[in-house]
Amino acid sequence: NAGVMQNPRHLVRRRGQEARLRCSPMKGHSHVYWYRQLPEEGLKFMVYLQKENIIDESGMPKERFSAEFPKEGPSILRIQQVVRGDSAAYFCASRTSGGSDTQYFGPGTRLTVL
Amino acid sequence: EDKVVQSPLSLVVHEGDTVTLNCSYEVTNFRSLLWYKQEKKAPTFLFMLTSSGIEKKSGRLSSILDKKELFSILNITATQTGDSAIYLCAVVEETSGSRLTFGEGTQLTVNP
Numbered sequence: 001n002a003g004v005m006q007n008p009r010h011l012v013r014r015r016g017q018e019a020r021l022r023c024s025p026m027k028g029h030s031h032v033y034w035y036r037q038l039p040e041e042g043l044k045f046m047v048y049l050q051k052e053n054i055i056d057e058s059g060m061p062k063e064r065f066s067a068e069f070p071k072e073g074p075s076i077l078r079i080q081q082v083v084r085g086d087s088a089a090y091f092c093a094s095r096t097s098g099g100s101d102t103q104y105f106g107p108g109t110r111l112t113v114l
Numbered sequence: 115e116d117k118v119v120q121s122p123l124s125l126v127v128h129e130g131d132t133v134t135l136n137c138s139y140e141v142t143n144f145r146s147l148l149w150y151k152q153e154k155k156a157p158t159f160l161f162m163l164t165s166s167g168i169e170k171k172s173g174r175l176s177s178i179l180d181k182k183e184l185f186s187i188l189n190i191t192a193t194q195t196g197d198s199a200i201y202l203c204a205v206v207e208e209t210s211g212s213r214l215t216f217g218e219g220t221q222l223t224v225n226p
Contacts, residue, residue: 042218101212105156
């Protein structure tokens with residue numbers, strides 16, 4: 001009865017490298033959301049995906065950030081050419097296809113850019 | 115743009131005290147309000163409220179929504195040190211696909 005899984009839990013990258021963050025939703029959940037929590041700030045929505053579709057990417061920075069949720073495998077949040085300002089905790093959440101808005105969160109990936 | 119404001123931003127109490135956390139919101143087409151508890155890890159779900167005036171309760175925690183005045187409160191009675199956490203309030207707008215818009219959170223510290 002696993003919850004939302006994220007890996008890695010901690011990721012260190014140097015400026016200019018790529019970061020790939022993975023999220024496996026709860027069993028039976030087909031809706032995935034990514035949120036970012038900058039130091040001393042609240043959680044901010046980034047992107048909403050269903051299998052093979054990006055539904056809402058209004059919170060994603062226009063450059064360097066991309067997300068996918070393939071038919072098989074976890075959802076991936078990819079950050080190219082990372083900069084110091086990308087250092088944050090990235091949380092994934094999932095929910096069922098029923099009428100509830102309740103999202104269940106993973107433990108997060110803490111990205112540090114040196 | 116949807117807006118969620120929580121108060122106070124931080125609160126320090128002693129074990130056994132009762133606390134009330136506030137969340138006010140501005141949403142074009144409100145659908146639901148959710149409360150989460152965040153310790154040093156994932157936010158954990160507490161309550162979802164959609165109807166005015168109906169109290170949700172779980173143990174020492176309870177919450178109520180006022181859709182007319184656009185706010186919700188989260189009450190914690192007989193606080194314990196394990197209640198120390200950041201409490202997050204989030205709203206969902208009708209056409210947002212269940213996207214959560216969060217407030218900044220209330221940092222609650224319960225001292226023994």
